[in-house]
Amino acid sequence: MRLGVLLALCLVAWTAPHGVGPRAGQTFRSGIEAVRVDVLVLDGGQPVTGLTARDFEVRDNGVLQQIDRVSFEQIPLNVVLALDMSGSLEGEGLEQLRGAAGALLDGLHPDDQVALVTFSHMVAQQSGLTRRAELVRAAIGRMKAEGGTALVDGAFAGMMLAQSDADRALEVVFSDGVDTASWLMPDAVIDAAKRSDAVVYTVYAGKAPAPPFLRDLAAFTGGRVFENPRESSLRPTFTRILAEFRQRYLLTYSPRDVAPGGWHRLRVNVRNRRATVTVRARPGYMRGS
Amino acid sequence: MRRVAAAAALALTIGAGLPRAQEPATLEAWLDAVRQHTPGERDDAVDTVGAWSRADLAAVHAQLRRLEGSRRGVAMAPLLLAGAMLHTDIAMLTPGRKIVGKAGDPSVQLSVDGRDSGRRAGEPGWPYARQLLDAAAGDLASHPTISLWYRATTAYMAANDILADAEPHLEHARRILPLDADVWFNSGWLFEAYAHPRTQALLEALAPLAGTRPPVSRINVVTRSTALQKAEAFYTRAIELDPSRLDARIHRGRIRSLRGRQQEAIADLHVAAGAARGPSSKYLAALFLGGAYDALDDLVAARNAYHRAAAIYPLAQSPHLALSRLATRRGDLPESLREVQQVLRLSPDAIDRGDPWWTCDMGNGIYSDALVAELRAAIRRIKESLA
Numbered sequence: 001m002r003l004g005v006l007l008a009l010c011l012v013a014w015t016a017p018h019g020v021g022p023r024a025g026q027t028f029r030s031g032i033e034a035v036r037v038d039v040l041v042l043d044g045g046q047p048v049t050g051l052t053a054r055d056f057e058v059r060d061n062g063v064l065q066q067i068d069r070v071s072f073e074q075i076p077l078n079v080v081l082a083l084d085m086s087g088s089l090e091g092e093g094l095e096q097l098r099g100a101a102g103a104l105l106d107g108l109h110p111d112d113q114v115a116l117v118t119f120s121h122m123v124a125q126q127s128g129l130t131r132r133a134e135l136v137r138a139a140i141g142r143m144k145a146e147g148g149t150a151l152v153d154g155a156f157a158g159m160m161l162a163q164s165d166a167d168r169a170l171e172v173v174f175s176d177g178v179d180t181a182s183w184l185m186p187d188a189v190i191d192a193a194k195r196s197d198a199v200v201y202t203v204y205a206g207k208a209p210a211p212p213f214l215r216d217l218a219a220f221t222g223g224r225v226f227e228n229p230r231e232s233s234l235r236p237t238f239t240r241i242l243a244e245f246r247q248r249y250l251l252t253y254s255p256r257d258v259a260p261g262g263w264h265r266l267r268v269n270v271r272n273r274r275a276t277v278t279v280r281a282r283p284g285y286m287r288g289s
Numbered sequence: 290m291r292r293v294a295a296a297a298a299l300a301l302t303i304g305a306g307l308p309r310a311q312e313p314a315t316l317e318a319w320l321d322a323v324r325q326h327t328p329g330e331r332d333d334a335v336d337t338v339g340a341w342s343r344a345d346l347a348a349v350h351a352q353l354r355r356l357e358g359s360r361r362g363v364a365m366a367p368l369l370l371a372g373a374m375l376h377t378d379i380a381m382l383t384p385g386r387k388i389v390g391k392a393g394d395p396s397v398q399l400s401v402d403g404r405d406s407g408r409r410a411g412e413p414g415w416p417y418a419r420q421l422l423d424a425a426a427g428d429l430a431s432h433p434t435i436s437l438w439y440r441a442t443t444a445y446m447a448a449n450d451i452l453a454d455a456e457p458h459l460e461h462a463r464r465i466l467p468l469d470a471d472v473w474f475n476s477g478w479l480f481e482a483y484a485h486p487r488t489q490a491l492l493e494a495l496a497p498l499a500g501t502r503p504p505v506s507r508i509n510v511v512t513r514s515t516a517l518q519k520a521e522a523f524y525t526r527a528i529e530l531d532p533s534r535l536d537a538r539i540h541r542g543r544i545r546s547l548r549g550r551q552q553e554a555i556a557d558l559h560v561a562a563g564a565a566r567g568p569s570s571k572y573l574a575a576l577f578l579g580g581a582y583d584a585l586d587d588l589v590a591a592r593n594a595y596h597r598a599a600a601i602y603p604l605a606q607s608p609h610l611a612l613s614r615l616a617t618r619r620g621d622l623p624e625s626l627r628e629v630q631q632v633l634r635l636s637p638d639a640i641d642r643g644d645p646w647w648t649c650d651m652g653n654g655i656y657s658d659a660l661v662a663e664l665r666a667a668i669r670r671i672k673e674s675l676a
Contacts, residue, residue, distance in 0.1 A: 117633070121647050123606050125633035147639065148647070153610050160613060160629040163622075180487040183576070183607035183646055184614055188583075192617040288620065 034068065035060070035255055038168070038199045038222055039268050040248045040280040047247035048277060051270065056251055059267040061258045071250040076111035078129055078167040079104070079242070081136075082158030084175040085118040089145040093176060093205070100238040101140050104172070105133045107242045115161055116140060119154025120147030121181035129161065151175050152182035152213060155200070156189045159221075162198045169198035170245045172238065173214065176205040186213040190220055194263070194286035199223045199248070201241045205234065222282035261288030314338075314345030316352035323368065326375045328665035328672075331382040339379040339386055343413050350420060357424060366428035367671050373418040373425070373438060374668040380414030381445060381661070388413060415442070415454050419461050426465060434667055436469055440653065441664040443475040447654030452488065455479050470531035471653070477523035477540060478652030483516035484547070485650055520544050535561045539574050540649075546581040554581040562597075569645040572601040576646060579611055588615055599631075605644035606632045 037058065041048040053067040081101055089097065101116075108114055116126040116139045126139035155173045162169035179186075190213070193200065200221040204210035210227045218225040224244075229237045251268070258264065268281040322334035341349075357365055422438060425431045439462045446455040459479055462472040482488060489512075511519065524541035527534055542557035555578060562574035579594035592615055599608035613628035635642060648655050 118637070120639075122639055122642055122644075123610070123632055124635070124637035126637055128633070153606065156610060156614065157629050157632055160617075160625060161633060164626050178486060180485070181647060184610055188614050192614055195617050195620070 033254065034252050035264075035285065036197050037251045037253075037266060037268060037281050038197075038245075038248045039251055040222075040244065041270055041277060042280070043274065043277045047244070048270075049247070051249060053251075055271055056249070057269040057271055058251060058253055059269075060253075060255050060264050062265070062267075063257045065253045065256060067251050067253050069250075069252040071252075072248075073246060075250060076109065076113065076167045077245070078162050078165065078169045079108065079112060079114045080117060080129075080158040080162040080169075080171045081114070082117045082119065082154050082171055082173045083143070084120075084149060084151065084154070084177065085143055085145050085147075086120045086149040086177055086180075087146045088149075088177050091145075094143065094145050096234045097174060098140050098143065100174075100234040102137060103235045104238040104242050105137055105140075107239055108133050113167065115158075117154060117158045117161060118143060119150045119157075120145070121150050122147065123150060123154050123157045125157075125161070129164065148181035149175065149177045149179055150181040150183075151177075151179040151211070152184050152186050152189050154182075155202075155213075155217060156184055156192060159189075159193065159196055159198045159200060163196055168245075168250060169196075170242075171198050171200045172203065172241055173200060173217065174203045174205070175211075175214065178206070178208075178211055179213070186216070189213070190216050191286065193217055193220045194284065196221065199245065199282075201245070202226070203229065203234070203237055203241075205229065220282060220284075222280060224280075262286070314341045314349055316349055316356065319349045319353070319372070320368075323372045323375050326371070326378065328374050328378060328668045329662075331378075334375060335379050335382055338375060339383045339414075343388070346413060346417055350417070354424075364428060366425040366431040367675055369421045369425035370431055370434055370438075371668055371672055371675075373421040374665070376414040376418040376421070377438070377442060377664075380412045380418075384412070384449075411457075412451075412454050415458055418442075419458070423465065434664075434671070436466060436471070437660070437664050437667060439466060439469070440471050440475075441657075441660035443472075443478075444653040444657040444660045447475070447478055447482075447652045448657035449654075450482075452479065452482055468530060470527045470534055470537070473523050473527035473530060474534065474537050474540075475653060477520045477527060477537065477544075478650075478654075480511070480516045480520035480523060481540060481544060481652070482650060483511055484513045484520065484544075489513055514548075517544050517548050521548065535565050535570055535574075539565075539570060539577065540652075542574070542581070543577045546577060546584060549584075551581045551585045555585075568601050572598050572605065572645050573649055575601065576607060576611075579608070583611070583615065588618065591615060602644065604635060604642055605646065606635065606642070607644055607646045 039056070041051060049072070051070070051072075053070045056067055056070065058065045058067055081104070083097060083101065105114060110131065113129040113131055114127075114133055114136050115129040116136050118124050118126055126143065127136045130136065151173075155171070158171045158173065159169075162171045193216075198221060200217050201223040202210070202214040202218045203226045204214050205228060207228075210225055215225050217223070224241075226237050226241075255264070263284055263286050265284045266282060268279050270277055270279055273279075319338065322338045326332060326334035418438070422431075422435050426435060439458075443455065443459065443462070446452070446458065456479060459472065459476045462469070463476060466472050521541055521544045524537045524544065527537040528541065531537075538557050538561040542554045542561060545551075545557060546554035558574050558578045558581065562571060562578060565571045565574055575594050575598035579591045579598060582588075582591035582594055592612065595608040595611045595615070599605070599612070602608075609628045609631040613625045613632075616622070616625035616628060653660070
């Protein structure tokens with residue numbers, strides 16, 4: 001069982017040296033489930049650092065919870081780039097995207113993993129999760145734009161890949177068009193997002209307003225949507241996403257006095273915060289069918 | 290046969306030499322072009338007649354009608370069929386050419402459920418060919434070719450996403466071929482395509498461009514719910530005319546599922562899945578069944594159906610994505626990851642991949658090349674019989 005939900009075993013794994021903890025394919029089982037919440041705290045647009053468990057207040061369906069752990073920059077990242085490779089991106093747009101994705105790779109730490117998933121009508125893993133960013137860089141260089149747009153399918157596959165182990169999961173979804181080819185329905189993938197630990201940032205470079213799916217995906221995972229960035233600002237947008245994600249706290253708690261199933265509304269606050277401080281986190285999580 | 294020979298003589302004796310670019314639009318020049326044109330080739334005839342304005346075409350058509358009137362007893366049908374082929378090839382082989390037309394000439398008005406949302410010029414070759422075929426329909430011997438023409442041209446429109454021209458095309462076809470199940474199936478395809486997110490997004494984009502001039506002809510691109518309703522009605526008519534049409538049943542099942550009528554969808558799809566012979570039809574029936582059961586929250590039946598689809602097309606991504614998503618609903622992350630890995634392990638090269646889901650919204654468009662080739666061959670034979 002997972003969905004924003006990990007196990008006591010996992011908590012141990014976080015503190016172990018990277019590479020010792022559970023990796024992809026390993027199943028976590030325990031009677032105690034923990035909920036993970038990624039939280040970004042900003043003051044005047046700048047990240048607030050140095051906060052501890054005592055500074056946070058988490059309410060699960062209105063019930064105040066005891067925070068077991070707060071992590072900040074200790075846990076390596078799983079970054080999945082899910083990039084639109086439909087025909088509309090051919091030409092200058094593709095070059096801009098290559099540059100932006102490459103710039104994000106420059107910001108990775110040695111322990112971070114990164115993967116590249118592309119989607120036209122076809123969802124394809126160009127490079128699996130790896131600490132060798134140069135492999136992903138080479139895959140970025142090979143990307144070709146052609147075909148339709150399975151945005152919903154591609155975003156889903158990237159989200160699942162990002163949370164395939166205990167590392168912090170970040171998915172960056174880029175698209176310049178509307179979905180024309182997905183089998184999965186947007187609502188179904190939003191439902192999966194509510195059950196996921198991954199934080200999804202979406203970047204939409206189309207001419208119209210961003211599709212509701214991209215907005216919802218970012219909103220329900222605690223990420224953010226960047227709409228219609230100018231081509232010249234695509235690179236800073238990608239580097240900003242990574243930098244911002246690094247500045248997030250990871251809160252963990254074991255839910256108490258709340259029903260196990262259904263939608264859990266989350267409220268995260270910083271105690272004694274100034275009026276200029278803002279807190280960004282996912283609005284809740286789903287459990288059960 | 291005598292009538293055919295007379296028509297051939299008519300076609301071969303009027304006009305002389307190859308048509309040249311900028312040749313005035315006259316009946317003689319048109320007949321010469323029809324005679325010279327080789328179906329499927331972009332020859333001088335295509336370029337000459339393709340450069341004529343809408344007004345030129347209307348004038349030539351009026352002369353042709355007079356000729357028909359004066360030639361009572363002479364079979365005009367083969368000539369008219371060959372003429373329709375010329376205009377069809379102009380539309381297919383020179384789709385980006387400049388179409389000259391004065392204000393007030395036929396154009397297409399896009400509207401959403403009756404609300405104007407934009408306008409675009411229509412291809413004059415299609416209605417012109419339809420007029421010629423209408424005139425040829427008096428000859429019973431030409432009916433199979435006319436039926437083939439509608440099948441081939443609609444498939445071409447489906448393959449090339451030519452929706453605006455397809456609506457009047459199929460509306461006309463339903464009037465003159467009301468018992469042709471293909472016409473009704475293709476009409477279902479058109480409205481299913483209207484309901485597609487791609488078309489709906491186009492409509493949203495066109496909304497700010499509401500037309501300011503009164504349209505001469507109108508195409509009503511409907512909202513998703515209306516499009517789905519019409520698509521279902523057209524597929525139903527195709528099934529009534531030909532109960533063995535599994536393609537219509539599969540698409541109707543899909544439409545019914547999208548309209549929230551899952552039990553009726555499941556009934557259609559079970560019939561189709563049981564009777565389907567080809568892997569593509571079996572796959573789509575199983576995939577859509579999975580979707581219908583999924584919508585009913587019957588996760589076991591949905592999982593079984595998706596597994597059947599995955600077994601039929603191991604390289605298709607859709608069933609594995611659906612299975613992965615189902616596993617997330619059960620909270621089974623390991624299975625969800627396993628299924629998504631099935632997709633991610635597939636070759637990233639498009640040439641190695643295949644998923645009938647990607648082309649199922651093309652309707653008969655997947656047979657476009659074969660049908661158009663069959664049509665051109667039929668017209669070639671007709672022209673040879675005239676020579």
